[in-house]
Amino acid sequence: MTNASSADVLIIGGGLVGQTLALALAAHDIGSLVVERADPASHLAEGHDGRASAIASASARMLRALGLGDLLDREGCPIHRIEVAEGLNPEIIRFDAEAGPGESQAEPLGIMVENRALRRALLDRVQQTPLVRLVAPASIDRLDRGATGVAARLADGRTLSAAVAVAADGRRSTTREAAGIRLAHWSYPASAIVSMLAHARPHQGVALELFYPSGPFALLPMRDLADGRHRSALVWTVARGAAEAVVRLGPRGFAAEIEKRLGGRLGTVAAIAPAVAWPLGFHHAERYVAERLILVGDAAHGIHPIAGQGLNLGLRDAATLTEVLVEGARSGLDLGDPALGRRYERWRRADNSLTAFATDTLARFFGLPGAPVRALRRFGLALVERAPPAKRAFAAIARGTAGDLPPLLRGELA
Numbered sequence: 341m342t343n344a345s346s347a348d349v350l351i352i353g354g355g356l357v358g359q360t361l362a363l364a365l366a367a368h369d370i371g372s373l374v375v376e377r378a379d380p381a382s383h384l385a386e387g388h389d390g391r392a393s394a395i396a397s398a399s400a401r402m403l404r405a406l407g408l409g410d411l412l413d414r415e416g417c418p419i420h421r422i423e424v425a426e427g428l429n430p431e432i433i434r435f436d437a438e439a440g441p442g443e444s445q446a447e448p449l450g451i452m453v454e455n456r457a458l459r460r461a462l463l464d465r466v467q468q469t470p471l472v473r474l475v476a477p478a479s480i481d482r483l484d485r486g487a488t489g490v491a492a493r494l495a496d497g498r499t500l501s502a503a504v505a506v507a508a509d510g511r512r513s514t515t516r517e518a519a520g521i522r523l524a525h526w527s528y529p530a531s532a533i534v535s536m537l538a539h540a541r542p543h544q545g546v547a548l549e550l551f552y553p554s555g556p557f558a559l560l561p562m563r564d565l566a567d568g569r570h571r572s573a574l575v576w577t578v579a580r581g582a583a584e585a586v587v588r589l590g591p592r593g594f595a596a597e598i599e600k601r602l603g604g605r606l607g608t609v610a611a612i613a614p615a616v617a618w619p620l621g622f623h624h625a626e627r628y629v630a631e632r633l634i635l636v637g638d639a640a641h642g643i644h645p646i647a648g649q650g651l652n653l654g655l656r657d658a659a660t661l662t663e664v665l666v667e668g669a670r671s672g673l674d675l676g677d678p679a680l681g682r683r684y685e686r687w688r689r690a691d692n693s694l695t696a697f698a699t700d701t702l703a704r705f706f707g708l709p710g711a712p713v714r715a716l717r718r719f720g721l722a723l724v725e726r727a728p729p730a731k732r733a734f735a736a737i738a739r740g741t742a743g744d745l746p747p748l749l750r751g752e753l754a
């Protein structure tokens with residue numbers, strides 16, 4: 341149900357996760373109001389978010405089920421292989437997309453898509469969906485969560501009400517803070533330099549993750565440019581103190597540093613988007629629920645981008661919360677029933693904690709200096725390369741297909 345000021349669910353934050361959740365709920369006849377602080381047009385502007393995301397295959401199945409298959413086919417670039425190495429050393433682990441049991445074709449390990457393209461497609465879809473009402477730009481002055489529902493008073497005096505509120509307002513979630521939910525958090529002494537590169541040789545759908553002493557250097561395959569040049573997204577982790585100097589390198593100096601780290605693998609390289617530094621941190625909420633409030637996406641957790649999993653965790657939150665609320669609605673429960681929040685939290689915490697722990701350990705282990713540790717890393721890489729079951733397990737994690745998946749992550753509407 342949705343009318344101008346009341347719906348089943350109030351979603352605070354219309355980012356990638358908040359909008360996906362709204363569409364997923366609508367696909368199951370649950371209406372939502374999405375309150376977004378920013379003007380949506382500003383989020384689509386050049387230069388707002390030049391990042392691209394690796395959409396894991398389980399997340400891609402959900403986006404397809406929600407009608408975004410066109411975007412993935414038109415603008416996405418499939419990742420057919422991930423190669424991991426210690427710098428330019430010859431010991432490389434290769435994770436290949438393989439057909440699963442009963443599948444005739446190998447599903448890619450993930451699909452690279454520009455965040456701006458994903459935002460545009462989500463917004464179009466949201467605007468065409470009667471069960472979703474986007475209220476933006478708007479800010480909430482006061483959120484009351486009571487025994488019978490939630491009521492939000494907007495800065496312009498309007499009030500909105502729903503059975504339950506969902507905080508999808510990102511890593512600095514004021515909704516989480518106001519609910520008194522504490523965080524485990526720390527900063528990494530590193531920043532990710534993000535840019536887009538054109539290069540002479542094709543990437544052949546291979547994502548490269550090369551570990552250097554300053555941190556991982558990742559190059560992710562993107563669709564070719566209209567002029568035929570090949571294209572990749574760069575996520576290069578450098579010491580936080582060095583980020584400013586890297587961003588200020590002129591185009592030639594920047595390209596030369598990248599070519600050096602790639603050992604000429606992609607031929608000549610040119611940056612086709614400004615380099616932007618993202619300071620890196622970790623946070624995880626001590627709980628995902630409070631009275632008539634549920635946290636999803638970066639409002640609940642934020643991890644190192646070493647494995648490109650942050651958004652995917654948020655999309656898995658959205659799929660799981662949808663399943664829990666749909667089942668609750670079908671059983672005639674109030675959507676703010678604490679049992680539903682607890683079920684969602686139990687289902688999501690293990691996956692989020694494990695992925696957070698794994699990415700944090702990887703980031704630290706590959707950041708340790710010294711020749712003995714380098715030798716140990718090379719030995720570890722060689723070992724994994726020769727152990728197909730371990731490789732398959734890692735590939736399942738990258739694809740997001742491990743564990744107990746709600747129907748949306750299998751591409752099904754419940």
Ligand SMILES: Cc1cc2nc3c(=O)[nH]c(=O)nc-3n(C[C@H](O)[C@H](O)[C@H](O)COP(=O)(O)OP(=O)(O)OC[C@H]3O[C@@H](n4cnc5c(N)ncnc54)[C@H](O)[C@@H]3O)c2cc1C
Nearest residue numbers: 353355356357377393394509510637638648649650651652
């Ligand atoms: C360098 C880098 C590279 C990354 N690469 C990947 C990758 O390849 N794959 C991947 O899966 N993840 C990746 N991530 C992580 C990913 O970008 C985030 O996890 C994801 O964007 C989180 O989405 P979200 O919707 O939860 O939060 P956000 O994107 O932060 O959205 C929150 C929204 O809420 C709005 N908002 C905030 N406060 C309020 C308020 N009070 N009221 C109303 N609205 C509000 C904001 O305007 C915003 O629109 C990367 C992260 C970084 C830093």
